[in-house]
Amino acid sequence: MTDDRDTPAPRDVHEEVMEATYRALCDNGFASLTMQDIADEAGKSTSLLHYHYDTKRNLLVSFLAYLLEGFEEKFEETEGESPDERLRTLVDRLLPDDDDDDDEYARFGRALMELRMRAPYEDAYREQLQTNMRTLRDRFAAVIREGVETGTFREVDPERTARLLLDALDGARSAHVTLGDDDAPEEIAAALDEFVLSSILRADAEADDE
């Protein structure tokens, strides 16, 4: 996945740097983050970081790609599940889980939003964030399409349904991490279950048709 870099970090080094970037973003936010912060977290030198990632911007683009890879791995793990189970697993994946440190979740969420606020001015961030967003939507839509084709789900537009799920999760996350709305994740999960996940199950559609 990282072969397009000139001097890619070995896999284990890359993993360490990415985990260090996660911690540094939680601790420092995005705006004031330095290569030194990441180097300190990783126990590496800044020159090693520059050797493998060139600039801080490139490192953060790699980090966004790393987050996407994490999602893709999770997506592949759900391959044996039914479309309904799969979609629920993927939605859960985008919600904080009970084990999450709520404060850390909020700090990381805010750092990612700060990075995203830079997207209009930084092509590299915007392009990678667009790729992440599009890929998530494509994966969600593929599961929904499979469910429609196999008769698990009623006839819905897979792209549009995927967008509603992702935009609603994004809005709730934003309310949670910027305004301290702690009920947001649980409430949006319940709303999406009621209005989307349960409502697209074919059983409902059949009742409508009869």
Next chain:
Amino acid sequence: MTDDRDTPAPRDVHEEVMEATYRALCDNGFASLTMQDIADEAGKSTSLLHYHYDTKRNLLVSFLAYLLEGFEEKFEETEGESPDERLRTLVDRLLPDDDDDDDEYARFGRALMELRMRAPYEDAYREQLQTNMRTLRDRFAAVIREGVETGTFREVDPERTARLLLDALDGARSAHVTLGDDDAPEEIAAALDEFVLSSILRADAEADDE
């Protein structure tokens, strides 16, 4: 609405300053906005702004309250409409309309997101934004509750339904203004129509019940 300030601006001055603040936010964003920028837009002195609003932070809190007042006025205008029409009008109100200058809409949307990113660190912003969010949700929920009580809508949880509408609109706006996803507003409008606005109409519920 501004009586709680020590030296409130006369209504016409307040209106001019608020409109100037809107233009200054569009032109400068939030991060680098100064009182001088707002004064220049308003054709007033910074000392007049300080006299009426004390600090830039207080002025921006007044601006957030002004945005809410605009929504409240719109809400009152819809009082004669049916719950279904009303809810659609309110959703439309939160989407860009065809007359909007798309670039201006995006610039203002980004400035508001920047301000919101400060909410975790500035009590005054957070409290006013929480008030705005809660009021919007309350107004949406009140219309939904009325629709349920009068039989226009099926039995849905008004708060939860309101949250889904608002969070989805917020997520789509964010995709639009930060990632340049120009299809986002139209697509989320279609998704909310299908999965919420049309699906809660009692006619559907009756088909389910029979």
